[in-house]
Amino acid sequence: KIELPSDLSYTFDWPKTGDKDKDAVLADSEQFIKAVDMAIAEQDPLHKAYRFYSEGTAAAGSQKFIQEFVDYKDRITGAKRYYNAKVKINADGTAGFVYCEDQNKAYNKSLKTGKTEVTPNSKDNYVLYNSRLRVNKQGIWITEKLTSQRGSSACQA
Secondary structure (H helix, E strand, O other), rough: OOOOHHHHHHHHOOOOOOOOHHHHHHHHHHHHHHHHHHHHOOOOOOOHHHHHHHHHHHHHHHHHHHHHHHOEEEEEEEEEEEEEEEEEEEEOOEEEEEEEEEEEEEEEEOOOOEEEEEOOOOOHHEEEEEEEEOOOOOOEEEEEEEEEEEEEHOOOO
């Protein structure tokens, strides 16, 4: 069960597609996103929650990302919005998933001081993600590869 701080909220503006596999990709990707933030909140770069939803370079990249928050003794607060989701199920059984994140209302919060670092809105707060997923033995769509592009014009429409 993924439990997050009460001062962190999410909006997933990606409607159900009606396709069982595509909808499962969307649902499991939501869990992966939240699991990474839970690992940050709990200051655990090897947290089992995000490792349940990821493998390979995506898991390694997430570990590095989480470690940066641990090193600074920070976590995320505020509101995150995800949108412009595009899912493609490939012939080899993998899925391609591209989506945007708006971080304009998400901030770093110091675990030492309790202070939130409110930053101004910026084009750099729009992030384009590109991921590859596959179904594991438990039937979960796990993220294997994940790249991000900060300041993406594709997300600023």
